[in-house]
Amino acid sequence: MESGIILKGIGGTYDVQTESGVISCRLRGRLRLRDDRVLVGDRVEISREPNGETGVVETILPRTKELLRPAIANVDQVVVVFAVQNPIPNFLLLDRILVQAELLELSCVVVFNKGDLDPRAASEYQDFYEKISYPTVITSVVKDEGLDALKGLLKGKISTLAGPSGVGKSSLLNALDPNLDLETGQVSAKAQRGRHTTRSVQLLLLGDGYVADTPGFSKLSLGPDQQRDLQFAFPEFGPHIDGCQFRGCLHHHEPRCQVKDAVQAGAISARRYEHYLVLLAEAAPKY
Ligand SMILES: Nc1nc2c(ncn2[C@@H]2O[C@H](COP(=O)(O)OP(=O)(O)O)[C@@H](O)[C@H]2O)c(=O)[nH]1
Ligand SMILES: [Mg+2]
Ligand SMILES: [Zn+2]
Known part of the structure; x- marks a missing residue:
């Protein structure tokens, strides 16, 4: 066999x-x-x-894991791709994808592509997500930068890509393996719908790893049973959670909350905390 x-x-x-x-x-x-x-x-x-x-x-x-959208078994990690510019990153969407992945117990890698368009912003974004503990790479397909680092992160794993259209996901895959010849450039919404209904997911062998060719994730939202779990999807909250006065503190209106103190002190980013509150509200039970 x-x-x-x-x-x-x-x-x-x-x-x-x-x-x-x-x-x-x-x-x-x-x-x-x-x-x-x-x-x-x-x-x-x-x-x-x-x-x-x-x-x-x-x-x-x-199977170690089973994803529904896209339908793939044994996924190890989500590679979250955003562009530094064109389009500028929607950080709420980025954090939403990270949270979805955390809730599914998948590891994440963050990629800021089009680093050539604004190298300073790129390294600021990289520092931000590295500090939260996510491996983050800056890539540029046009300048051939960061591609080896990205390839290294894919090695030996099954990865699925996530991120909005136009950020360069297909361009990155082509750059990693020119034989792929994936379609790039702006695809109209209609053409994209048509393509999604007719094509099924497949894995591409890239160097030493596998990548799903169909981006997933961005449309998923949170269910009401995920309110309590949400805090654990923010790795930087971890060291503070046990210090809250109330058992079951959701770090919102509760007094003596160490997570809120950490936001005040700058140890947790105010933007990440804001996104936590947005997602917490979404996951709230609707009465
Ligand atoms: N300046 C710049 N443009 C890029 C880069 N990567 C991709 N692009 C362009 O961005 C557009 C969208 O790329 P595409 O790969 O189709 O994005 P996808 O929708 O995420 O798959 C195309 O016009 C690419 O040529 C990059 O690193 N730098
Ligand atoms: Mg594409
Ligand atoms: Zn708290």
Whole structure:
């Protein structure tokens, strides 16, 4: 048996990346009966058909994770891509994506692309997110900067990209592997909808890692059961949470709150705290 990872699946045929290349496989009959379908990202064991070229997926190994949008198994991390300029970053959206990822217990990497357009802002943004503990890289596709650092962060992992359109996600992937030849440039909203409905997710092998080609996340919002969990999605709150006077303090209207004290003292950024309050309100139960 050979082991591999599912890159894509169309009409019952699955491309499996193995040590000896990509093998086109069908599923062993009993796997077709399972209701938890085979997902892109699944680690599998395959055997070869008598022709020696195509294969059969015999076993699906246990999943560490399962994402719904995009539907991928075994995702290790979310690579959150924003542009330094054009478009300027929407930090509420950025923090929202980080929070979604934290709640799913996925690690995050932050990328500020188009660093060429404003290097000073780029390094300010980088410092901000590094301080919160997120590995952050500045990249420029046009100046060929930061691409090795990004490649290093993808190494050995399954990553999914997140971030608004136009920030250069496809350009970055092309720069990491020119063979990909992904479409870049402004795509109209209509064309994008059309494409999303017809294409299914696939993993791209980039150097030593895998990246999903379909960006996810930005549309997800918080549910009412996540109000209490939200504070744990802000890593910089961690050292302060235990010091609040009230058990179950949500760090909003409660007195003697160490998180609010830390905001006052500048140890927690006022902007991050503001975004915490926005998301807390969204997650509040509606009576
Ligand atoms: N100045 C500059 N422009 C870039 C850079 N990366 C991408 N772009 C441009 O930004 C636009 C959007 O890129 P694209 O890859 O389609 O973004 P996506 O929607 O996130 O996939 C294209 O016109 C790219 O040429 C960069 O590093 N610097
Ligand atoms: Mg794109
Ligand atoms: Zn508190």
